[in-house]
Amino acid sequence: MYVGNADVDGPLDGGWLLGHFKPRGDVRHSEAVEIKWGLHKPGDERARWVTGENRTALLILISGRFRVELPGRSVLLAERGDYVVWGEGVDHSWRAEEESVVLTVRWPSVPGHKVT
Template sequence: MSDQIYVGNATVDGSADAGWLLGHFKPPGDPRHSQDVEIKWGVHPPGEERARWAGGETRTALLVLISGRFRLEFPGRSVLLSEPGDYVVWGKGVDHSWQAEEASTVLTVRWPSVPGYQAG
């Protein structure tokens, strides 16, 4: 039974896979392996931004602000998350980008976990 329980720290464990804690990219047999969902603990310094827009997305995503100020850009719309607990959900096919306006920590959940996508 103990091999079905994993205890860790999101900041420490996330550093190995660009913040991703759970998804298809974890080894089979690891309790963090899932083909249903991916979870990321993102820690971003002020001014950090996505290098390029994410496009052609086949998953749905939820991003929750834990701390800081975090801006998401969508075609024709900008969303600012400024209070802990603010969140945004976007569906399949919605391109996006982001920028940390202040040092920010965010939790991202996306589903399903699609093999072929990198953890980064």
């Protein structure tokens, strides 16, 4: 069992609360799914596009205004609960237009997309 707070635990691992990157034996370790609690200041953006995507993703706006860039489409999440889902093979990027909190769920949980 693990009990925590996403606002406290998230920043310790880039916002990621659950996924393959947590130590084996930790209940938060999963190769099936990743969950991120993203806290973003206005103007925060992904350093570069994710390409060669091999996961499906769901991104839900908790608060703020958040833009997800997909090939040929820009999606603005502006109301609490707005969400976007994209599948395997779809590249993406993002930008926080206002201070934003987003919840991202990706599956499966696989290495290879971390910006260093």
